[in-house]
Amino acid sequence: MAARLKEHFREVGNVVEEISKKKVRPKRMAVVDEDSCTGCQVCIPFCPVDCIELVPQDKYNIVMPPVQIRFNECIGCALCEKACRNLTWDAIVMLPTDDFEEIYGIPID
Ligand code: SF4
Ligand code: SF4
Numbered sequence: 001m002a003a004r005l006k007e008h009f010r011e012v013g014n015v016v017e018e019i020s021k022k023k024v025r026p027k028r029m030a031v032v033d034e035d036s037c038t039g040c041q042v043c044i045p046f047c048p049v050d051c052i053e054l055v056p057q058d059k060y061n062i063v064m065p066p067v068q069i070r071f072n073e074c075i076g077c078a079l080c081e082k083a084c085r086n087l088t089w090d091a092i093v094m095l096p097t098d099d100f101e102e103i104y105g106i107p108i109d
Contacts, residue, residue, distance in 0.1 A: 025108060026076030028094040030069050036091035039064030043080040043092065049073050052080060066091075071106055 034055065044052045044067065051073035055065050069080075081092040097108050 022073075022075060022109065026074065026097055028076040028078065029071055029097050029100040029108060030074055030076065030078065030080050031093050031095050031100065032067055032069060033091045033093065034066040034068070036089055037066035038089050038091070039066050040088050041067065042088050043067065043083045046079045046083040048077060048079065049075055071100075071108060 039054070039062075041054075051070040052067050053070065055068045057065060059065065076094070076097070078094050081094050084090060084092045095103070101107055
């Protein structure tokens with residue numbers, strides 16, 4: 001099976017070691033409502049920049065912890081929000097970046 005798959009797909013490039021900076025400031029930021037998030041992780045593979053991760057285990061100490069966004073990497077594409085809303089629990093909101101900065105005090109470049 002693996003050999004057949006290897007034949008079918010092209011080789012992938014090397015994984016980059018350094019993350020480059022975003023080229024433009026996103027208009028919106030994805031924010032997870034951790035009280036609503038089931039921890040199903042359905043949204044994770046939809047993120048094109050792989051910036052969704054589980055919250056640290058010691059934050060809630062539960063079997064399926066919610067996810068969080070690495071805001072400095074999020075490009076505001078909203079794919080996670082659509083995936084969560086359409087496939088699971090609607091636990092992600094897209095906040096305008098200005099509002100996000102004002103609410104959380106986190107500057108977004
Ligand atoms: S898809 Fe929604 S409910 Fe599932 S982990 Fe992601 S944010 Fe949480
Ligand atoms: S908005 Fe896009 S880049 Fe940001 S966390 Fe969601 S899927 Fe990833």
